[in-house]
Amino acid sequence: MWTKEFQCGGHESALLDCRSSGSTRNTCSPGKAVGLTCSEPVRLVGGDSRCAGTLELKHQGEWRTVSYSDWSLKTAAVVCRELDCGSAVSVRERRESSDRSVLRIRSNCVQSGSAVRDCVTFDYSSKVLDLTCSDSVRLVNGTSLCSGRLEVKSDQSNQSWSSVCEADFDQQDAEVVCRELGCGAPSVLQGALYGEAEAPMWTKEFQCGGHESALLDCRSSGSTRNTCSPGKAVGLTCSEPVRLVGGDSRCAGTLELKHQGQWKPVSYSDWSLKTAAVVCRELDCGSAVSVREREESSDRSVWWIRSNCVQSGSALRDCGMSADFPFILNLTCLGKTSSS
Incomplete structure (x- = not known):
């Protein structure tokens, strides 16, 4: 065991720069070795409160902006908890006029249980990450x-x-x-x-x-x-803020997800009938019958919901992230089944 008492002022850059007591300590009670947890060096800036804004991470003494990549609400929830804010409410990209050096934090690394700081790589991007957590x-x-x-x-x-x-x-x-x-x-x-x-x-x-x-x-x-x-x-x-619109019934049509008060379509990516079945159950619409893509003339802001995330048991909303994409997801469910 260390034999002297540390007497830091709190401003020193290294522990061994601190003063220590002149006398030595020869005993330490069992179970009294110091265990220490430091908070993650993250913050949200430029928002309406300390629980909203652009995500920044302190790296080598400097606050650096985090790029928007594959973040979902499920990943954002980790940062909200770290900041002692409430639940994750929104994740969105904010485009800047030119690329700059930013930090990229891998979403799958954070979701695996690793600390945010341990998941950092470097990137040049014009897309930065804006995050909103609930305050109270x-x-x-x-x-x-x-x-x-x-x-x-x-x-x-x-x-x-x-x-x-x-x-x-x-x-x-x-x-x-x-x-x-x-x-x-x-x-x-x-x-x-x-x-x-x-x-x-x-x-x-x-x-x-x-x-x-x-x-x-x-x-x-x-x-x-x-x-x-x-x-x-x-x-x-x-309930999940999802709906099907433009079809022959409420159990068929373009899949939309409500986000910050606005309904946005979901993009067609790697969806299977197995993934679609989750939506049909949520809407009380029986089994999934078909999944198909509908191409639009130009890219627009849509939700990209990762199929493997949904199939792992996560909620649709938790797996969503904003993207620009011309392929929209159309879904048909069997319709509500009557119980005997």
């Missing part, structure tokens, strides 16, 4: 970014995340949360659906009208609640 709500322990136990970040000085008691939350409140996170309408609202909450609990009842853009914009009760029965923390599932 998130869904945790869910099967997608649109499901989980609801947590709210208080506006108090401690800025801690709190679970919400089922008795203080209703369908209109759920509509606001799903909208704030860029998800579809609420489909399931049930206590303890995604694990039991640990303290602290949110202490007031939300009283949303359902039209608000953020949960903390809603009115809340004046009285506080100090207890919440076990198993009563809000678990929320929002």
Whole structure:
């Protein structure tokens, strides 16, 4: 064991530049060796809050912009967690007038569990990555970014995340949360659906009208609640914001995904009937019958949803990224099957 006490001021560039005590220490209790975790050197700049903006990573003492490459919301969620923001809401590219030296962070490396900093390569690109996380709500322990136990970040000085008691939350409140996170309408609202909450609990009842853009914009009760029965923390599932348009029925047509309030078509890439079956189930449309491409005259902004990501069990929305592409995905499902 190291035998002296370090006495750093905190400004030194290296630990051995710090002063140390004159006396030596000969013993150290078992289990008392220092374990240390440093935060990722990432930030979002130029947005409306510290949870939105252009992604930058500190490299060799300098903040460098991150390029837009193959990032999906699923990858962005890692950065949102690192910044102690809420859920990932949007990922988009921002084009600059010319290429410049940027950092490229490989999405598959981040999703494999590696630290963002460990996934860096160098690149020259005019496409930089803009990211938006929710400021004060998130869904945790869910099967997608649109499901989980609801947590709210208080506006108090401690800025801690709190679970919400089922008795203080209703369908209109759920509509606001799903909208704030860029998800579809609420489909399931049930206590303890995604694990039991640990303290602290949110202490007031939300009283949303359902039209608000953020949960903390809603009115809340004046009285506080100090207890919440076990198993009563809000678990929320929002539906996938997907639809089929332009076909003979709601179960056929061009696949579109809603993003930041706007419906955008999904590009045709490597989709199979197996992948399409996920959409048909989500829309309650039975089995997938056909998948085909429709070519447009020019490239336009579309969603590219990776088939292997969907088949791995991830939600459609979590697998999406923005792209410019002329081939659009047309899908036909069998239609809703009646139960006997």
